[in-house]
Amino acid sequence: NAGVTQTPKFQVLKTGQSMTLQCAQDMNHNSMYWYRQDPGMGLRLIYYSASEGTTDKGEVPNGYNVSRLNKREFSLRLESAAPSQTSVYFCASSSRTGLQETQYFGPGTRLLVL
Amino acid sequence: DAKTTQPPSMDCAEGRAANLPCNHSTISGNEYVYWYRQIHSQGPQYIIHGLKNNETNEMASLIITEDRKSSTLILPHATLRDTAVYYCIVRLRTGNQFYFGTGTSLTVIP
Numbered sequence: 233n234a235g236v237t238q239t240p241k242f243q244v245l246k247t248g249q250s251m252t253l254q255c256a257q258d259m260n261h262n263s264m265y266w267y268r269q270d271p272g273m274g275l276r277l278i279y280y281s282a283s284e285g286t287t288d289k290g291e292v293p294n295g296y297n298v299s300r301l302n303k304r305e306f307s308l309r310l311e312s313a314a315p316s317q318t319s320v321y322f323c324a325s326s327s328r329t330g331l332q333e334t335q336y337f338g339p340g341t342r343l344l345v346l
Numbered sequence: 347d348a349k350t351t352q353p354p355s356m357d358c359a360e361g362r363a364a365n366l367p368c369n370h371s372t373i374s375g376n377e378y379v380y381w382y383r384q385i386h387s388q389g390p391q392y393i394i395h396g397l398k399n400n401e402t403n404e405m406a407s408l409i410i411t412e413d414r415k416s417s418t419l420i421l422p423h424a425t426l427r428d429t430a431v432y433y434c435i436v437r438l439r440t441g442n443q444f445y446f447g448t449g450t451s452l453t454v455i456p
Binding site: 236269272273274275276277280290320324331332333334335337338340 | 388390392395443446
């Protein structure tokens with residue numbers, strides 16, 4: 233049981249390049265999330281998927297797209313990377329029981345855009 | 347507007363109890379309070395959550411005031427490995443989002 237896995241761990245891009253961050257979970261969770269964390273800041277939600285086939289914008293969605301490929305996988309795409317997207321990206325999945333929801337996080341992807 | 351307010355940093359002596367406060371004065375009646383911690387830029391780790399009653403697990407205790415406007419996370423015997431940023435989180439009223447804030451950076455001192 234690996235929990236939440238993310239690939240790649242590190243990535244360097246040039247401005248304007250595109251890339252996809254991959255996330256997978258093996259806990260049979262319905263909901264999945266993408267966050268970004270800038271230095272000295274808390275996590276900010278980019279997009280989330282409450283269930284397979286649905287996605288919704290979070291606090292900072294501009295410049296990103298997502299795909300909930302199936303129940304296990306939730307990818308984040310940067311179509312044209314900008315230096316402002318230099319950050320650490322965390323994927324999470326969650327289990328919900330009534331109004332209680334516990335999120336489990338991946339190890340993160342460190343992205344540098346030059 | 348912020349949903350939670352935490353002190354930016356705290357120190358605690360190794361072996362002593364660490365008490366981390368959080369204000370969540372706008373919390374609604376059915377919102378849970380969650381605590382996570384993040385060790386050195388790893389992914390955040392779930393600690394504990396609660397609604398009204400005090401809660402305890404193998405990691406920590408959570409004390410929620412009767413009016414639910416604030417809570418305290420207690421690490422009963424802090425170790426050096428507890429040095430981390432601790433986040434007090436409530437769910438935003440709309441959508442499916444959690445508000446993380448900037449957390450409290452706890453340093454456990456030998």
